Amino acid sequence: MKKTEELVIQALKSAARNERMKHSVQQSTELYPLLLKAAKRYVTGEKRQDAIPIAREFIAKDYQISIEFIGENTTDLLECQRAKDEFLQLIEDMGTLAMKQTVSFDLSHIGLSVNAELAYKHLVELAQKANQYEITLMISMEESSKTSDILDIYKKIASQYSNVGITLQVHLYRTEEDIQQLIQYPGKIRLVKGAFQEPIDVALKRSAELNERYLHYAEQLINANHPISIATHDEALIQEMEQRQYFNQPNVEIEMLYGIRPDLIHQLKAKGYRCKVYLPYGSEWYLYLCHRLAEYPENLFLAVADIINPSMLIRSEDY
Secondary structure, three states: OOHHHHHHHHHHHHHHOOHHHHHHHHHOOOHHHHHHHHHOOOOOOOOHHHHHHHHHHHHHOOOEEEEEEOOOOOOOHHHHHHHHHHHHHHHHHHHHOOOOOEEEEOHHHOOOOOOHHHHHHHHHHHHHHHHHOOOEEEEOOOOHHHHHHHHHHHHHHHOOOOOEEEEEEOOEOOHHHHHHHHOOOOOOEEEEOOOOOOOOOOEOOOOHHHHHHHHHHHHHHHHOOOOEEEEOOOHHHHHHHHHOOHHHOOOEEEEEEOOOOHHHHHHHHHOOOOEEEEEEEOOOOHHHHHHHHHHOOOHHHHHHHHHHOHHHOOOHHHO
């Protein structure tokens, strides 16, 4: 990777975690609407009512979908409760529409940043409601400092509810051991490379070795007949897994983010593979946008284009 690209990636990841910068953007009557135009490439809107119609369009095209009310690191008790209530209403709305799909979320959005007991209490409420409607819950993974708490909560809930899944980050060294334990639980495992900036003694950088680890873990889960979501946009990695016939297995689905490589997931679905699109909504899009730009710095050019000419944005009809 070029040094300039590395500097851009580091800057964007730092910006994602800069609360002062985030607050300034949210309070700015000039910056907020401008950056929201760029964010709309990757988020369905700021409200649940924006996400559900788009989700139904994808379902009509035979895609699976995963909806998330984005947010994390919520330290205010009332805000945690409000987030939990929003997820409950999302599940209710999806259930009423017979959308037997997936709801994704960060545990730090519903209480983990306050304490683990609150996060678990709220998670039980969500799991009970989702179980009524045959909806799957997918717990997202966060910074490595939270991994142990997240997995402890997952193991506790997964022993009661099989409709709860967990995300694992391939770049963390600890995943080798974690996957051996989690394969014993029934919930789907979503496999991602890992987007967070971590110390070199905690995680691998993007590399050929990281791709080999991804293939290794995917093969482990497939051979164990464990439900798995292959969540990546890496075309070379996807081609290798396709060549190995991973996507032909009944326990495998391919998941991609809304607004990224619609052409690729469309091609994969046309081949008969199970494909899922992740559809986030909410006003906490700042961090999410920073991560999308950091993953592929050339997306900065798209962000500028989207701000100037929003008509160029990707829509569901592009899939």
